[in-house]
Amino acid sequence: MRATVSIPPGLAYGADEAMPDTPQGLTVPDAVYHTVHGYPGGVVALAVRMGVSANTLTHKANPNNDTHHMRPDELVAMQALSGNYAVLHAMAAALGYVCAPAVPDQSDGDPVEVFMLQQKAQGEYSAAVADALLVEQPTPRAVRRVSDMAQDLIAKTGHQVAVLRGRMRKAPGGVL
Template sequence: MGINVSIPPGFAYGADEALPDMPQGLTVADAAYHTVHGYPGGVAALAVRMGMPASTLTHKANPNNDTHHLRADELVAMQALSGNFAVLHAMAAALGHVCTPAAPDQSDGDPVEAFMLQQRAQGEYSAAVADALQLVHPTRSAVGRVDARAQDLIATISHQVAVVRGRMRPEPRV
């Protein structure tokens, strides 16, 4: 579960202001190509792990090939084996979503503990944002800290919702 806040550039910047550089993500096809070709040991090593000939995987990962395509289960296997989730992120971006790694629930189902963990994560996120905003030009490290704390906060909110949902009274059977 993730949070996505998007402000169109026209609302965020005045008519006379230059828009900032906004790097575009990879397409799904390009992400698949880079995942396959960036695998340690190359295409041949990943193909062996996926149980297919290297030539077939090469053709399937070629964004210019119209005859061979990676199936959904192959895309999942490719990402799981490589640890590279660029395809997942490209798919989410193409659909207007973001992906957040799932973190294990630390509350063990205790609603008070879940609330406390969420509040702590909120404080750590706020502190990271405040630290970054004190800098005229935030460093890569400061931005990375904000991102990491945001991901933690999103995960703790998801766990808190799950704990509350788990305490719902069962609906009567009809």
């Protein structure tokens, strides 16, 4: 059995690495605009994939247009189809949050395994930070590596907490 993995260009490593999905200070309307207009093939190609009129999509993506707005389901579809999650990150940033990709738990609920995976992620994160600090100016690739390792560490820590929560003794009356 063969599996294929599609990695959007902006997520790949390399010397000419693209900017992260959310440049600092990007507003939600600007993120929508850049996602729509940055899609390979432009607005028309994305509109076809979303099943909407290119003219309507253009109006909805225009940050200066007060009459057309994207519905939440359209925002989700646009990001899923484009592989660009700048809108999600801009929304989270506007509310004081950050987003991390969800990764499946690989411990199968084994508390020792989840602890070891979390510790391994901690070590990989520490190594990535140390490598980036060894040079005066870290490369975009080094910073992306630190960011990826941080996201993985956050996910593994979440899995560890979930396993521990699942092993807690139930409180009297079934209340946690």
